[in-house]
């Protein structure tokens with residue numbers, strides 16, 4: 001669990017962290033010299049009955065609010081610090097707004113420097129703080145402390161322990177993600193990054209990807225609160241030693257992930273909320289700074305309605321960032337520096353011109369919309385944890401929810417049930433049409449049906465399989481047809497078939513090719529020949545040549561007799577015996593090999609059939 005400080009400059013955040021943990025987190029010479037915090041500070045805080053929390057100490061200076069946001073992202077509890085002698089100041093309010101935008105709702109308020117004020121003053125400041133924090137940290141306890149006298153430190157500890165004990169631990173079966181807040185090189189160890197594990201777990205020797213650059217690295221070691229660990233757990237401050245990357249490859253703002261479905265993205269849909277007292281109206285394509293995870297990038301916020309309350313928007317980022325549905329972000333203007341809005345990512349992988357969704361959709365509604373937008377391509381199931389913002393375990397149950405109206409197809413694609421019904425009807429209609437157009441064929445080849453359906457091949461196959469499984473379609477020799485359908489010869493085709501058969505009859509053991517036959521008859525007879533083959537009247541011996549069955553049979557009988565006793569017959573001996581020219585002989589012998597009458601040896605063939 002992570003505790004993050006917040007509050008105006010000089011109000012005593014770092015001093016209070018030291019009083020609680022014994023660690024001075026202001027380590028930089030410049031911090032010492034100026035007496036202010038510039039970079040994030042980290043310290044472990046051990047609480048009775050709870051265990052160890054990671055503390056992130058943030059700067060209060062107005063110029064370093066971006067650093068404060070990077071520190072406050074991913075925390076579970078806030079420690080808002082207000083100096084009792086000064087009371088609520090501008091960054092008290094700004095940090096409170098940021099906590100609220102980031103969804104950090106729980107915390108404690110410390111009124112520091114208690115030793116500098118009398119009781120009456122303290123009571124006034126307490127009232128002021130209570131009303132300023134009512135929105136962001138509703139119900140937070142207010143504890144007066146003094147780092148000088150030690151007053152209130154134990155009470156603060158007790159309140160922190162109570163709060164920490166009431167938190168639900170993060171799900172460690174979820175996808176691993178760690179937004180990097182620091183990167184450095186340690187002699188002998190190499191590149192080390194630190195951050196709060198937002199979700200999932202990471203073990204030594206695993207391979208991680210670093211987004212947005214998409215480099216990979218091996219986890220050489222994991223440290224938490226200074227100790228070597230087997231794995232980093234969700235909600236913990238962790239230092240990860242990485243083999244295979246330089247420190248320049250992993251700057252603050254990049255993210256460590258493992259699963260393949262994380263991508264860096266530049267287009268997202270989001271619900272955006274303006275800070276109530278920000279006193280600003282967003283222009284329709286306003287260019288702003290967006291802080292998400294530990295990254296801060298320029299972005300355009302495209303929206304129709306941008307006044308008051310919460311509205312839907314598309315965000316176009318100048319640089320790719322790592323997003324998951326449900327992620328909170330903060331929006332700031334750069335001149336003047338001001339926190340003006342924030343929100344929740346509703347779709348991390350929006351298409352360029354994605355339609356805006358209504359605000360406040362639940363996860364099932366959002367998935368239903370993604371599924372409907374994906375149409376015949378479906379939504380890859382594996383992408384749902386990131387796209388919908390649920391754990392892989394919860395993704396299964398989510399897909400099955402009636403409100404989503406979808407089916408898991410082929411174990412990997414989530415497809416609108418309505419669309420599947422339409423595809424099923426289209427497949428039935430396509431089969432009926434194929435039968436009408438090709439009355440002599442046994443049905444439609446699966447490939448023809450598949451390409452005719454407006455859906456990804458896996459989805460089309462699934463639809464066809466469903467039709468077969470339910471008995472509404474049937475498959476015979478790989479051809480798909482209606483259950484009661486069989487090819488038939490109608491009037492003119494019957495005449496044609498008669499002519500084909502009599503031509504082949506009279507050609508005997510040297511039948512014409514399909515093309516020659518079509519020429520003689522004056523019409524393409526390919527379909528008739530295929531039909532006659534299925535009826536057992538003719539046999540296709542080579543690609544372009546069919547034999548009448550009885551003539552082929554007499555040839556085979558003669559061949560068997562010529563090769564009796566297991567003799568190996570040479571091609572010329574066989575030609576002699578059969579009395580056919582070489583043009584016919586070679587394809588005929590290949591046919592005999594293929595169907596298992598003969599075997600080819602070095603100098604001839606032997607009979608192996610019955």
Ligand SMILES: Nc1nc2c(ncn2[C@@H]2O[C@H](COP(=O)(O)OP(=O)(O)OP(=O)(O)O)[C@@H](O)[C@H]2O)c(=O)[nH]1
Nearest residue numbers: 009010011012013014015036037059060113146147
């Ligand atoms: N008298 C008194 N002084 C305090 C107390 N807590 C902090 N101070 C003093 O207030 C000054 C600022 O304290 P810091 O802890 O550096 O304040 P901060 O909030 O961390 O400041 P930034 O990180 O720069 O925003 C220091 O000189 C502290 O000694 C307290 O309880 N009593």
Ligand SMILES: [Mg+2]
Nearest residue numbers: 013014036037
């Ligand atoms: Mg400080």
